[in-house]
Structures are given as C-alpha cells and as structure tokens.
Amino acid sequence: MDQSTLNKLLTVGVQNGASDIHFRPGDPPIYRVNGVLRPLKMEKLHPDHTRQVALHVISDPLTKTQLDSLQEYDTSYGLPGVARFRVNIYRQRGTIACILRIIPDEIPTIDGLGLPQVLKTIAGNEQGLVLVTGAAGSGKSSTLAAMLDHINRTENLHILTIEDPIEFIHKNVKSSISQREIGPDTENFAIGLRAALRQDPDVILVGEMRDMETVDIALKASETGRLVFTSMHTMDAPRTINRLVSVFPSEEQAMVRMRLADSLKAIVSQRLLPRADGKGRTVAQEILVQTPQVEQFIREDRAHELKDVIEHGGEPFGMQTFEQHLSQLYQQTAITLETAMSAAPRPDELQRVLDSA
Numbered sequence: 001m002d003q004s005t006l007n008k009l010l011t012v013g014v015q016n017g018a019s020d021i022h023f024r025p026g027d028p029p030i031y032r033v034n035g036v037l038r039p040l041k042m043e044k045l046h047p048d049h050t051r052q053v054a055l056h057v058i059s060d061p062l063t064k065t066q067l068d069s070l071q072e073y074d075t076s077y078g079l080p081g082v083a084r085f086r087v088n089i090y091r092q093r094g095t096i097a098c099i100l101r102i103i104p105d106e107i108p109t110i111d112g113l114g115l116p117q118v119l120k121t122i123a124g125n126e127q128g129l130v131l132v133t134g135a136a137g138s139g140k141s142s143t144l145a146a147m148l149d150h151i152n153r154t155e156n157l158h159i160l161t162i163e164d165p166i167e168f169i170h171k172n173v174k175s176s177i178s179q180r181e182i183g184p185d186t187e188n189f190a191i192g193l194r195a196a197l198r199q200d201p202d203v204i205l206v207g208e209m210r211d212m213e214t215v216d217i218a219l220k221a222s223e224t225g226r227l228v229f230t231s232m233h234t235m236d237a238p239r240t241i242n243r244l245v246s247v248f249p250s251e252e253q254a255m256v257r258m259r260l261a262d263s264l265k266a267i268v269s270q271r272l273l274p275r276a277d278g279k280g281r282t283v284a285q286e287i288l289v290q291t292p293q294v295e296q297f298i299r300e301d302r303a304h305e306l307k308d309v310i311e312h313g314g315e316p317f318g319m320q321t322f323e324q325h326l327s328q329l330y331q332q333t334a335i336t337l338e339t340a341m342s343a344a345p346r347p348d349e350l351q352r353v354l355d356s357a
Contacts, residue, residue, distance in 0.1 A: 001049045003056045007079055009040075014083045014102055017280065019137065021085075023053045024097040034274055034281055047095040054089045054096050060184075067096070075183075076165035081105075086167055101137075103167045108146045113139075115146065116325075118287060118318030119268065123147040124154075128265035128290070129222040133234045138271050139283050140231045141167050147229065148205060151175060157202035162192040164207050175203075182207075193217045197224070206230040212247045219256075222263040236322070236345065237267040237288040237310065238303040261298040265290050269322075273329070273343055276336045284325045284335075284343060286310065289317045323350040327357055 009029055013021045018031035025047045028040045051067070057077040058064050073089040077100065086101040110119050122130055130147070132140045145168040148159060152175045159175050164182035171177070178199070186192035189206055190213040196204050197220070209215050209230050222228045234240040241260065248256045267288040272281040288294065288310050297306055313319030326340040327350060335343075344350040 001045075001052045001056075006053055006056050007082075010079055010085065010100065011082050019102055021100045021102070022097075023050050023099075024092070025050050025095045034278070035272070050096045050098060053098050057085070057087050057098065057100070058089070070096075074165055076103075076167070076181075084167065084169070086165060103141075105169075107149045107168050107170060108142045110146045110150055113142060113146055114282065115143065116285065116287060116318065116320070118289065119143070119147055120150055121318065122266040122268070122289065123150045125227055125265045127222060127225045127227050129218065129260075129263045130227070130229045130265050131232055131240055131267045132229070133232045133236075133240050133267060133269045134271055135233060135235070140270065143268060143270065143283070144205060144229055144231065145170075148177075148203070151203055152177065155202075158200055159203040159205070160196050160199055160201040161205040162186065162189055162196065162207060163205070164189070190214045190217060193221065197221060197226075201226055203227045204229070208232070209244075215244055215247055219259050219263055223259065227265075234269070235271075236269045236286055238306050240267050240269065241298060241303040241306075257298055257301060261295040264294070264298065271322075271343060273335050273339050276333055276339070282329060282334050284322055284329060285320070286322045286325070287318060287320050289313065289319050291317060321349070323353050326350055327353045330354070331357060 010021060013031050016031060016033060018033050020032040022030040023045060025045055028042045028044055031038045054067055055064055058075055070089065071091050075087045077085045077087050083105055084103040086103055088099045090097055132143050134140050148170060151157060151159060152170060152173045155175055157175045159177045161179045166179050166181045180186050180192055182188060189210060193206055193214060194217050204221055204226050206218055209218060209232055218228050218230060232240055232243060234243050244260060245253050245256050269286040270283050273284055275282050288306060293309055297303060310319045311321050322345055326344055329335045330337055330340045340350060341347050
C-alpha cells in the first residue's frame with residue numbers, strides 16, 4: 001500500500017466520523033464509527049500491506065530498520081489539513097498490524113463537548129491533582145485537552161505536558177505551552193515528570209500514571225504548588241483512589257492516603273455512549289470534587305462510601321453520579337432509556353433517580 005492510498009483511507013475515515021482505523025492482515029481496512037466496527041468493501045490486506053502502513057507512519061529511521069523485530073510500538077502521524085493520529089503498531093500471528101486513533105486538528109472545548117461547567121472550576125485550581133478516568137476510548141484525552149484549553153484561554157501560566165504520544169497540538173493563547181513526547185523528548189513518564197519540576201511549570205499534564213514512581217512524583221508536584229492533570233484506566237472515583245494507593249507497599253499506604261487527601265482536587269470518570277439520534281456519541285461523567293468530607297473519607301480508608309458523598313454533592317460543589325448524569329441525558333433525549341440502563345453501574349439506582357425526577 002503506497003502512502004497516497006493510506007492517506008486517502010485516513011481522510012475518508014475522518015470524513016465519515018471514524019474514531020479508529022484498523023489495518024490487519026486477513027481483513028480489509030476497518031473503521032470504528034460511533035463505537036461500531038465497519039469493514040470497508042475492498043480486498044483483504046496482506047502482511048506486506050500492513051508492513052508498508054507501518055513504514056509510512058513511523059518517522060524515526062532507526063525504528064524503521066528494526067520493524068521486523070518490533071512487538072509493540074507507539075507513535076503519531078500527521079496529515080496536514082485532515083487530522084493527527086495516535087498510532088499503535090503491534091505484532092499478531094507473526095505479522096504487523098496497525099491501529100490509528102483519530103485526533104482532530106481542532107482543540108476540543110468544555111462547551112463544545114457539552115461537558116459540565118464544573119470542569120471550568122476544576123481547571124481553575126491553583127494547585128493539586130486532577131484525574132480523568134475511564135476505559136480506553138472513553139474520551140479522556142479530549143476532556144483533558146478541553147480543560148487545558150480553558151486554562152490556556154483564561155490564565156497566563158506555563159503549561160507543560162508529557163504524553164505518549166503527543167495528541168492535540170496546543171498553541172499559545174494566554175499561556176505558554178511546552179509539549180514533550182515519550183521517546184523523542186524524554187525516556188518515560190517518571191523521568192519526564194521529575195525533570196518537569198525544574199522547568200518552572202504552573203500546570204503539568206502527565207498522559208498516564210503507570211507505576212509507583214510516577215504516582216509519587218505527581219503527588220510531590222501537586223504538593224509543591226503545581227496543578228497536575230493525569231489519566232487512569234479506572235471506572236469510578238472509589239476504584240481510582242484504591243488503585244492509586246495500592247501501587248505503594250502496604251507499609252506506605254496510610255501515608256499515601258494522607259497525601260492524596262491533601263492533594264486531590266477532583267476525579268472525573270467517564271464513558272462514551274451512542275446518541276439517541278444516531279449522530280455520534282455523548283459522554284456520561286461521574287464527578288467527585290474535593291470537600292472536607294471527601295478528604296476525611298480518603299484519610300480513613302472509606303473510599304467505598306464516597307458514592308453517597310457524590311450523590312449529595314451537586315449543590316454547591318457540582319458533583320454527580322453516573323446515574324444522575326445518565327438521567328439528565330435521558331431526559332434531554334440525548335440517549336435512549338435502554339442505553340442509560342445498560343451503561344448504569346447501578347441500574348436500580350438509575351431507576352430511583354428517574355422516578356424522583
């Protein structure tokens with residue numbers, strides 16, 4: 001497959017609202033549109049085709065020479081005037097396959113994504129830790145980019161990002177933005193984050209917290225006056241807190257809970273759902289905001305009780321459970337009742353919320 005053909009396939013995918021494009025031997029190219037995989041009506045790809053795709057999207061000459069020995073590799077690919085793509089190249093059954101996630105050229109905004117206004121308040125914190133969580137493909141990167149964009153447009157600060165790879169390209173508006181990529185710019189998240197503390201940042205985005213060292217440095221950064229944004233593959237606030245604590249040895253976990261209670265500003269957990277009109281997807285979010293009661297529950301290892309705090313924290317803190325947000329989306333006819341029920345962590349609780357609406 002030549003580069004012109006690849007670029008045409010990518011362009012058509014963007015034009016048709018795909019979120020991901022799959023290139024795998026034995027299948028035709030596949031678009032994921034509104035969460036559904038849609039194979040193209042064209043010939044199945046051969047291993048040589050997918051190998052060529054990988055060579056087209058890899059920019060590093062040394063990596064190209066090592067392609068036949070790669071097992072997994074992350075990179076990014078840009079198509080000017082169309083979109084950027086987050087690329088994962090992997091080996092399956094001895095052959096190369098590629099998945100390209102589409103990243104729109106335009107920076108998303110909180111209002112444009114239809115996100116709750118409390119995210120602007122969360123982004124306005126001067127220091128602390130903000131986590132956006134959810135499964136892969138749940139829109140975490142877009143939500144984080146939208147909050148950074150809000151800061152960029154309203155504050156005169158130095159924003160520093162550490163990403164794998166860089167996704168949305170931010171331009172300076174009121175803030176100054178430095179974007180670093182794992183591989184070309186720094187070795188890993190922990191090393192990049194440690195170096196970031198010497199680069200005069202006001203706001204730091206860490207693409208993902210994958211290990212104890214990164215979590216520890218992120219907490220230190222938030223404790224020393226920086227506002228730190230990051231993501232995790234957890235489904236709600238209690239599990240996020242427990243996951244953060246559990247990466248540390250048991251003898252350190254009580255102290256970590258104290259640090260987290262002091263530093264945490266918000267946890268935004270989300271999932272993408274098909275819209276009732278069939279035109280794309282919408283986001284449902286659970287939002288936990290720091291309050292004295294939240295701090296107390298984290299310190300006392302009572303994260304499992306936070307659901308009640310979130311449920312009753314709508315006024316004046318802007319908190320909401322998944323069930324409360326799903327009820328709102330259903331009442332706004334953004335999603336169907338079937339979608340709401342299937343997405344609800346606690347369907348009986350959603351029914352209670354709907355009955356009391």
